[in-house]
Amino acid sequence: MNVIPYATQSINEDDIAAVQEVLSSGWLTQGPAGPRFEEAFAQAHGVAHAVAVCNATAGLHIACLALGAGPGKTVWTSPNSFVASANCALYCGADVDFVDIDPLTRNMSVAALQAKLEQAERHGSLPTVVIPVHFSGLPCDLLPMRALADRYGFKLLEDASHGVGASYEGQPIGSRYADASVFSFHPVKIITTGEGGMVTTQDPAIARRLQLLRSHGITRETSEMQQPDTGAWHYEQHSLGFNYRLTDIQSALGYSQLQRLDSFQAARERLADRYDQLLAGLPLKLPARAPSASATAQSSWHLYVVEVVPSPGVADRATVFARLREAGIGVNMHYEPIPLQPYYRGLGFRPGQFPVAEAYAAQALSIPLYPSLTDEQQDYVVAALKKALQA
Numbered sequence: 339m340n341v342i343p344y345a346t347q348s349i350n351e352d353d354i355a356a357v358q359e360v361l362s363s364g365w366l367t368q369g370p371a372g373p374r375f376e377e378a379f380a381q382a383h384g385v386a387h388a389v390a391v392c393n394a395t396a397g398l399h400i401a402c403l404a405l406g407a408g409p410g411k412t413v414w415t416s417p418n419s420f421v422a423s424a425n426c427a428l429y430c431g432a433d434v435d436f437v438d439i440d441p442l443t444r445n446m447s448v449a450a451l452q453a454k455l456e457q458a459e460r461h462g463s464l465p466t467v468v469i470p471v472h473f474s475g476l477p478c479d480l481l482p483m484r485a486l487a488d489r490y491g492f493k494l495l496e497d498a499s500h501g502v503g504a505s506y507e508g509q510p511i512g513s514r515y516a517d518a519s520v521f522s523f524h525p526v527k528i529i530t531t532g533e534g535g536m537v538t539t540q541d542p543a544i545a546r547r548l549q550l551l552r553s554h555g556i557t558r559e560t561s562e563m564q565q566p567d568t569g570a571w572h573y574e575q576h577s578l579g580f581n582y583r584l585t586d587i588q589s590a591l592g593y594s595q596l597q598r599l600d601s602f603q604a605a606r607e608r609l610a611d612r613y614d615q616l617l618a619g620l621p622l623k624l625p626a627r628a629p630s631a632s633a634t635a636q637s638s639w640h641l642y643v644v645e646v647v648p649s650p651g652v653a654d655r656a657t658v659f660a661r662l663r664e665a666g667i668g669v670n671m672h673y674e675p676i677p678l679q680p681y682y683r684g685l686g687f688r689p690g691q692f693p694v695a696e697a698y699a700a701q702a703l704s705i706p707l708y709p710s711l712t713d714e715q716q717d718y719v720v721a722a723l724k725k726a727l728q729a
């Protein structure tokens with residue numbers, strides 16, 4: 339009886355009307371709703387190009403390809419993420435490795451990244467693409483990451499699946515420091531299209547590569563043709579692409595959801611502030627608010643993650659988790675370190691390689707946070723958590 343989930347979508351009458359309108363419009367896919375959503379998303383994020391895709395996993399795949407990942411190349415990401423952040427590299431035939439996290443932000447540690455780059459430079463094994471993840475919606479420390487990308491010559495690909503609406507140094511995530519950024523519209527995320535995602539970039543050449551990879555590697559642009567025009571039916575396939583398109587039905591839902599991004603964001607910020615106040619003084623480590631001592635950011639508050647720090651008189655995380663589930667609260671855990679998944683152990687990863695991510699995973703707990711969570715429900719979660727923490 340999970341009465342309060344850890345995350346859920348917010349669908350209103352406008353969303354339903356937008357989807358109904360598309361269903362009667364004659365265009366279910368490849369119609370005008372796709373570009374309309376892309377343009378609105380790009381504008382809302384202050385970025386030149388947005389390419390809609392069928393999910394963020396597909397977006398990460400083609401973004402890796404567009405940024406040069408492939409056989410003989412290496413991609414690094416955070417161990418504290420959903421498996422898609424690493425799987426995308428393997429889809430391209432690249433090798434994958436991880437950079438441990440910062441214990442405060444739970445994001446890829448800049449110091450660990452720098453140390454690993456120095457070592458890789460000595461061994462001639464620098465990565466082609468690095469994928470930091472804005473875990474829980476808190477932006478990574480992008481300024482020093484950009485500097486490292488320029489110094490060591492890798493591409494910076496943000497996994498911004500949690501980051502719709504987040505900003506770093508006053509700039510929306512997805513607009514400024516990375517070569518490309520990928521957002522997810524899965525129902526647990528900030529805005530939803532059922533399944534769906536978006537890749538943003540400031541670089542028109544990368545955007546064009548993404549558009550081609552999204553749709554079979556096929557072009558219909560006269561200026562791009564390599565062979566003589568044989569007729570109005572003529573198109574050419576120039577690369578091995580995929581069918582990773584978002585439908586017009588989904589795009590219309592995304593456009594409608596995007597109109598409420600500011601109100602979603604305000605509701606999440608208010609609830610996060612409230613958790614901070616209500617949970618202060620409990621034996622818990624609460625989420626950080628800044629990417630580093632010097633950088634400022636606004637989290638999108640996709641997740642509110644507390645850590646149950648082991649101490650005398652305090653129940654352990656597993657017990658707290660079980661008690662909250664028992665109380666009808668759909669708590670969750672984000673994430674078991676990717677390298678410790680059986681599949682990744684099969685590639686040679688072992689416990690102890692990413693100690694900070696492992697220590698974090700042993701005590702993390704995601705508690706409910708979504709725009710329609712009421713103060714009353716939140717108070718219930720807090721009371722249940724207080725009780726559950728008693729050993």
Ligand SMILES: *Cc1c(COP(=O)(O)O)cnc(C)c1O
Pocket residue numbers: 393394395396419420422423471497499500521522523524533534535
């Ligand atoms: C949800 C998520 C993804 C995958 O998104 P889909 O749209 O479900 O493919 C990738 N990375 C992270 C960090 C996520 O949370």
